Amino acid sequence: MRQELRTTDEKPARFFEGAIGKAEKLAETALDVERLKVAATHAVEDKVTDAKRMIKKGRYAAEDLVDDTAYKIKREPFRAVGITFGVGFGLGILAGALITDGHQKRMWKRRLRSKRLEQITGEES
Numbered sequence: 001m002r003q004e005l006r007t008t009d010e011k012p013a014r015f016f017e018g019a020i021g022k023a024e025k026l027a028e029t030a031l032d033v034e035r036l037k038v039a040a041t042h043a044v045e046d047k048v049t050d051a052k053r054m055i056k057k058g059r060y061a062a063e064d065l066v067d068d069t070a071y072k073i074k075r076e077p078f079r080a081v082g083i084t085f086g087v088g089f090g091l092g093i094l095a096g097a098l099i100t101d102g103h104q105k106r107m108w109k110r111r112l113r114s115k116r117l118e119q120i121t122g123e124e125s
Contacts, residue, residue, distance in 0.1 A: 073080040
């Protein structure tokens with residue numbers, strides 16, 4: 001009878017030891033997850049702060065560029081007008097070339113179509 005009591009007493013003890021060990025592992029895993037969550041939160045906050053700083057720096061740089069441009073225009077107005085004229089003239093030539101190039105391509109396509117049609121039908125216009 002004593003042996004039976006010992007074997008029945010050992011089974012619950014092993015069961016509880018295993019359950020306690022698994023509970024400890026579960027608690028450790030929960031702590032690790034919490035640490036990862038905190039680390040991720042801090043990383044996101046750091047990147048948001050860095051992005052805000054970069055936006056401010058970009059805005060300050062743009063303001064400085066506008067101020068420098070205004071100063072240079074006031075200091076050398078004829079040069080500013082000449083540069084503006086040159087840039088406008090260059091853009092106009094570029095736009096005209098692009099528009100003309102598109103028109104010429106359409107004209108060549110029409111000519112090729114009409115030549116193919118002539119070849120197929122055997123007629124000349």
